[in-house]
Amino acid sequence: MKIDEKKFNLWFNAFILIGMMVAVVVTNVYKFQQPDARRFMLVFASIGALMGVVNTVLSANGNILTFLFGLVDVTIASVVAFDSSIRPGGEPVWGNFTLHAFYFLPMQFVGWWQWRRRGATAKEKVKARRLTSVQWAALAGTFIGGTALAYLVLCAVGGNTGTAGGFIRTVILFDALVLVLNILGQVLMSLAYMEQWVVWIMVNVCSICLWAGKAASSPDSSYTVVMVIKYCFYLLNSLNGLRIWIRLSRSVNS
Secondary structure, three states: OOOOHHHHHHHHHHHHHHHHHHHHHHHHHHHHOOOOOOHHHHHHHHHHHHHHHHHHHHHHOOOOOHHHHHHHHHHHHHHHHHHHHHOOOOOOOHHHHHHHHHHHHHHHHHHHHHHHHOOOOOOOOOOOEOOOHHHHHHHHHHHHHHHHHHHHHHHHHOOOOOEEOOEEOHHHHHHHHHHHHHHHHHHHHHOOEOOHHHHHHHHHHHHHHHHHHHHHHOOOOHHHHHHHHHHHHHHHHHHHHHHHHHHHHHHHHO
């Protein structure tokens, strides 16, 4: 039986948006009952999470308005990551803060400009493309080298040697992975490459691990739980985005 593409996307997008909204409301109600809950930051992070989900849904569907909602999401995420890093207890996530404040924020404007050049409007989807084998090799090499470098830098910034009892610092490693993958994913997204969704899937898996680790190690995990929920919905949407963009890139390159 052939699935109606438009109806599937409509129902899937509704599930992502409504599901995220319900999850955020339930989390807020539960956390508000705790005496040590930081209510402003919890609500602030929740608004950013909702804007982020709208951003990713629009991106998956090739809609240029993704960058408008992305601007709000990135701004709030920068504040949340900064606040989480300066709070006592747990590992800092300075890589996540740097990523959002100094890379994602200006890249929203770059992405808007690039998508406009590839025919994207509020009504017309962007013209997607695919990486060549040489570009794939360059992407893999950049990922491996960039992750190693980012891990060492983040360890130095946090005053760590890179190991604890002979083991790699897990939270810092995931912070480095998320940092490098997000940089690569944003470049691919801005240039409208289908392979961005492979990277975003990896980003979301690593982000879930990163924020779950923060929630487990931090004495104040109010909004870190919201971040875990946010990236779970991001992961679902990235899988749908990969499906849509395979078709979009196939129609352009055929």
